[in-house]
Amino acid sequence: MRITQGCFSFLPDLTDAQISAQIEYCLQQDWAIGVEFTNDPHPRNTYWDMWGNPMFDLRDAKGVMMELEDCRKAHPDAYIRINAFDDERGIESVKMSFIVNRPVAEPTIHLQRVDFVDRAQKYSWDMRY
Amino acid sequence: MTTEMIDATETGPPTTIDLAAEYETSGVADVLRELDEHLIGLAPVKQRIRETAALLLVDRARREMGLTQETPTLHMSFTGNPGTGKTTVALMMAGLLHRLGYVRKGHLVSVTRDDLVGQYIGHTAPKTKEVLKKAMGGVLFIDEAYYLYKPDNERDYGQEAIEILLQVMENNRDDLVVIMAGYADKMDKFFSANPGFRSRIAHHIDFPDYTDQELLRIARSMLAAQNYFLDGAAERALADYIGLRRQQPHFANARSIRNALDRARLRQASRLFSDAKGPLDADALSMICEPDIRASRVFRGGLDTDIAARSQAAE
Structure with a gap:
């Protein structure tokens, strides 16, 4: 099952040239770029592993692309995303985040129903590999 | 990227090129004029930069006509005594390369050994890579580059930085230009101990003392x-x-x-x-x-x- 999160989630996977262009846009906005990866793409998992430190004063997208290349080489079967952090006062949070790598065989998100008091039903989702 | 490809198929490569017009419109003329006005003396340096600019301009024209595909090697070494204007000229060189389209952003990142070499095992590679990432799309200026190599200490971490630098200088020629600067005699010794650098550096410019x-x-x-x-x-x-x-x-x-x-x-x-x-x-x-x-x-x-x-x- 194709798991989608963040920006461009309705589009097909971005090519490297497209990723590079998006990063270029982020750098133009003075956003810091971080690369993160995980094997647990559950939507409630916000804690992805950081690939190195966030990059604060780059001028060109090539620097990020090098890190992304290294991360893909080390974790070819992980989900990798790029986060763009805006440090402007009053915002100070991630403004853009998109997936740039996904495993060949993706897990599925499975809906789990549980009966609760008074015939109520509770729903939760878990990843099935 | 795609638009460039479409343009090429629609119009085809140009059949003639007006070098004088290219010279003016590319902004190279402005950089060279600035060089002449702001820098006193340094006649041989100015001459070399003018020659380099001409070479790059012709090379760009040749590429537009499809006569050559490769990016020329642009890494340089500036040798001369302290205070002879190496950093200033490097800054202008970054502007020149940017206007000719050989580097995308045209900024100058100026570093010394301390910025590249770490203090303990495993510290050097991330440090060097950090600097290289910042320099991507621009010019990396390594002042007193010969300090990277310390022959008397075989466990010196400088060698690690040198290897990473060499690799990037070879593989990322489109992305960054490296300029190494320092005293002439020490740079000569540095290059003879590291032949990899000598072969990857195309332009050696010597800065004379001022009168x-x-x-x-x-x-x-x-x-x-x-x-x-x-x-x-x-x-x-x-x-x-x-x-x-x-x-x-x-x-x-x-x-x-x-x-x-x-x-x-x-x-x-x-x-x-x-x-x-x-x-x-x-x-x-x-x-x-x-x-x-x-x-x-x-x-x-x-x-x-x-x-x-x-x-x-x-x-």
Whole structure:
């Protein structure tokens, strides 16, 4: 099952040239770029592993692309995303985040129903590999 | 990227190219004009840069016509004594390469050994990569590059930085240009110990020392930029100063002059403070007089420590 999160989630996977262009846009906005990866793409998992430190004063997208290349080489079967952090006062949070790598065989998100008091039903989702 | 490909198929490569027009429109002319106006002396350097600019312009035209595909090797080495304008020229070179489209952003990242080499195992590679990432799309200027290589210590981490640098210089030729700078003799030794660098560096530019006349002109333009001027006697004193300073140790061309002028301004301020009786006009506030220069220790044989060292050597 194709798991989608963040920006461009309705589009097909971005090519490297497209990723590079998006990063270029982020750098133009003075956003810091971080690369993160995980094997647990559950939507409630916000804690992805950081690939190195966030990059604060780059001028060109090539620097990020090098890190992304290294991360893909080390974790070819992980989900990798790029986060763009805006440090402007009053915002100070991630403004853009998109997936740039996904495993060949993706897990599925499975809906789990549980009966609760008074015939109520509770729903939760878990990843099935 | 795709638009470029479409353009090429629609119009095809150009059949003729007007080099003079290219020269003006690309902005190269502006950079070279700036180089001529802002830098005093350095005739051989200017000549070399003009030649390099011509080569790159022709090369770009050839690429547009489809005569060549490869990016030329642009890494350079600037050799010369301290204070001869290597960093300033590197900055202009970054602008030149940017206008010709050989680097995408045209910024200059200036580093020394400390920025590239770590202090313990596993520290060097991330540090060097961090610097390289910042320099992508621009020019990486490595000042005193020969300190990267310390032959007397075989466990020195400099070698690791050198290997990463060499790899990036080869694989990312489209993304960044490396300029290495330093004293001529030490750079020669560095290159002969690291043949990988010599073969990857296409342009060697040598910066000559400034003559006394040129240093005096530099001093005048430095002062003019800060709205100061020298009176006649002070100018003669400064000419004497330059002649004497050159003989003494740690002479750094234009940088020595800038420091001397900073100290002269200091003395001028304290002279005005203690001597002035009435109100001062703008001329009095911006005139450097003879005593401001003559009070320098250079006229008494240099720094006390240097005099002591020399008399010890004589004994």
